[in-house]
Amino acid sequence: METYESRKDVPDKYKWDLNEFYHNDNEWNDDYNKLSELVLKLKDYVGCTSDATKLYDFLNDDIEASRILMNLDAYAYLINDEELGKSENIERISKISNLENEYALNTNFFNSELLKLSKDEYNNLYKNNSKLNEFKIVLDEIYEKKEHILPEKEENIVTTLENAMNNYDEISSTLLNSCHDYGSVVIDGKETKITSTNLRKLYKNDNRDIRKETRSKYNKTLDQYGVISAYLLNDYVKANIEDCKLHNYKDAWDAKLTNLHMLDKAYDAITEVVESNTNVLQNYYKLYKKALKLDKLYQYDLSLDLNKDNKEYSVEEAQDICLKAIKPLGDDYYNHFKKVFDNHYIDYCTYKGKCSGGYSLSTLDKDSRILLSFDGTLDSVSTIIHEGGHNVHHQYVSENNPIQYRMISSLVAEVASLTNECLLSSYFLNNGTKEEKIDGLQNIIEVIVSNLFGAVREGKMERDFYNYVKDGNAITKDYMDNLTTESLKKYYGDTVELDEYSKNSWIRRSHYYMNYYLYNYAFCISIASYVASKILSGDKDMLDKYIKYLSTGNDVYPIDAFKILGVDITDKKVYEEAIKYFAKLVSSLDEIIKGDE
Numbered sequence: 001m002e003t004y005e006s007r008k009d010v011p012d013k014y015k016w017d018l019n020e021f022y023h024n025d026n027e028w029n030d031d032y033n034k035l036s037e038l039v040l041k042l043k044d045y046v047g048c049t050s051d052a053t054k055l056y057d058f059l060n061d062d063i064e065a066s067r068i069l070m071n072l073d074a075y076a077y078l079i080n081d082e083e084l085g086k087s088e089n090i091e092r093i094s095k096i097s098n099l100e101n102e103y104a105l106n107t108n109f110f111n112s113e114l115l116k117l118s119k120d121e122y123n124n125l126y127k128n129n130s131k132l133n134e135f136k137i138v139l140d141e142i143y144e145k146k147e148h149i150l151p152e153k154e155e156n157i158v159t160t161l162e163n164a165m166n167n168y169d170e171i172s173s174t175l176l177n178s179c180h181d182y183g184s185v186v187i188d189g190k191e192t193k194i195t196s197t198n199l200r201k202l203y204k205n206d207n208r209d210i211r212k213e214t215r216s217k218y219n220k221t222l223d224q225y226g227v228i229s230a231y232l233l234n235d236y237v238k239a240n241i242e243d244c245k246l247h248n249y250k251d252a253w254d255a256k257l258t259n260l261h262m263l264d265k266a267y268d269a270i271t272e273v274v275e276s277n278t279n280v281l282q283n284y285y286k287l288y289k290k291a292l293k294l295d296k297l298y299q300y301d302l303s304l305d306l307n308k309d310n311k312e313y314s315v316e317e318a319q320d321i322c323l324k325a326i327k328p329l330g331d332d333y334y335n336h337f338k339k340v341f342d343n344h345y346i347d348y349c350t351y352k353g354k355c356s357g358g359y360s361l362s363t364l365d366k367d368s369r370i371l372l373s374f375d376g377t378l379d380s381v382s383t384i385i386h387e388g389g390h391n392v393h394h395q396y397v398s399e400n401n402p403i404q405y406r407m408i409s410s411l412v413a414e415v416a417s418l419t420n421e422c423l424l425s426s427y428f429l430n431n432g433t434k435e436e437k438i439d440g441l442q443n444i445i446e447v448i449v450s451n452l453f454g455a456v457r458e459g460k461m462e463r464d465f466y467n468y469v470k471d472g473n474a475i476t477k478d479y480m481d482n483l484t485t486e487s488l489k490k491y492y493g494d495t496v497e498l499d500e501y502s503k504n505s506w507i508r509r510s511h512y513y514m515n516y517y518l519y520n521y522a523f524c525i526s527i528a529s530y531v532a533s534k535i536l537s538g539d540k541d542m543l544d545k546y547i548k549y550l551s552t553g554n555d556v557y558p559i560d561a562f563k564i565l566g567v568d569i570t571d572k573k574v575y576e577e578a579i580k581y582f583a584k585l586v587s588s589l590d591e592i593i594k595g596d597e
């Protein structure tokens with residue numbers, strides 16, 4: 001895989017096309033000015049809840065402001081992630097952040113005003129203007145949360161304070177991806193810089209000394225900034241807790257459950273099932289260690305490919321594989337997915353200064369753009385089909401829902417991406433060489449390790465450190481180091497050796513700045529494995545249900561969206577089936593490997 005020193009060296013065909021958002025800064029500024037005027041206009045709607053016609057006009061202007069704001073914001077962040085730390089990018093983000101705050105302040109009157117209405121007054125609005133039914137779910141969502149919305153003056157103060165919370169993730173990401181110097185390692189006589197974007201590839205190197213050196217240098221640097229990282233996390237958690245308390249929630253967890261219309265029972269069920277089946281995970285690591293013929297298995301060994309002759313894929317080959325893998329989802333889905341490649345929605349290549357990882361970022365009226373750290377591995381192919389699943393999901397939602405119901409919950413969204421990863425594994429098993437079958441199995445197994453076992457492990461950690469702060473304590477480096485170490489011991493048992501750097505993994509976890517987001521992956525991989533298995537078995541009814549699920553907007557709560565698929569997420573059986581699915585994959589991998597002995 002060709003490497004690039006900077007963005008200017010990357011061929012255009014491997015860069016995303018952002019022209020659908022804005023062609024240049026002038027267009028961005030034009031929309032910014034348009035939004036500035038619209039934001040000022042929104043203040044004139046004070047009192048609109050007493051007039052059904054004026055209320056309808058406000059809702060339309062408000063959704064238009066939201067549309068423009070999301071486009072401006074998305075473009076600013078996409079450009080910034082191309083080259084982190086550039087002053088003009090930071091200024092653009094700051095500029096839209098300030099306008100976003102002004103928008104919030106100018107519309108804060110609305111919730112408080114709506115909640116002053118009696119039930120009869122609220123219902124009469126719809127009688128006086130039937131067009132308001134277009135927004136009824138939106139309005140009901142607000143009206144049902146009377147106790148959690150503050151009077152206008154107080155809400156304005158809180159909004160101003162909330163604006164200061166928005167930078168924690170960006171600060172952490174910039175430190176990890178742009179500011180830190182992790183040093184270099186020498187591979188085949190050539191010096192290679194260690195970065196967050198190439199770390200996983202370096203851990204795949206066959207030379208154990210290189211893997212160990214990479215881990216040492218990377219983590220020594222992380223450890224130097226561990227105190228700062230703990231300060232950032234502690235301040236974020238404290239601010240989030242206090243914000244939720246101000247809005248009359250018991251705590252941040254109560255706010256999470258209320259806003260998602262979720263039940264503790266679902267989180268308790270998945271945590272109990274996973275934590276009682278860590279032996280299934282440990283069985284995989286025992287097989288992994290044996291297959292690699294290692295005396296001891298360290299964390300820097302866990303990225304190694306079981307197939308030593310693994311293929312390196314070009315971007316074009318990766319695209320072809322993804323299209324073939326999603327064929328079981330039908331022609332319409334296939335055509336939606338192909339649009340991702342044809343329209344240059346993906347930014348593929350890595351270089352110093354680019355944001356690491358992968359994501360799909362969409363807005364109310366624009367298809368998502370996908371950031372990758374493509375390195376030619378099967379893992380990169382997996383990321384394409386994963387993030388492409390998010391893009392197609394948003395396409396279906398946009399085609400089947402009015403603009404006010406297009407931003408679906410992340411809890412629902414991850415099913416779309418993880419189902420695709422299950423399909424990718426099946427494709428390799430049915431069409432690949434023996435080596436590709438091993439690769440395909442290892443890939444989906446690692447997806448489940450990360451999204452089920454890993455997400456529950458770190459999601460439980462997140463609940464623990466939130467409770468720790470809620471009880472009046474402060475998150476420190478030592479606390480997080482110890483919490484991480486004890487968590488890893490529970491899941492690894494005696495199968496993976498911990499070292500002095502094992503404690504540092506929390507520093508890299510940007511999801512901790514996303515308010516209990518990690519559990520979403522665990523729910524969704526459980527459901528995705530169920531859906532994929534049904535579709536691959538030829539269950540036409542499940543395929544129809546799945547397309548209906550993908551077409552559902554956020555006027556349907558997650559727990560009800562899952563019912564479209566026939567899934568009750570409070571039932572332990574859902575997660576027990578996911579564990580069985582994982583165990584079956586490990587067993588199949590064992591059989592293929594033994595066939596080579």
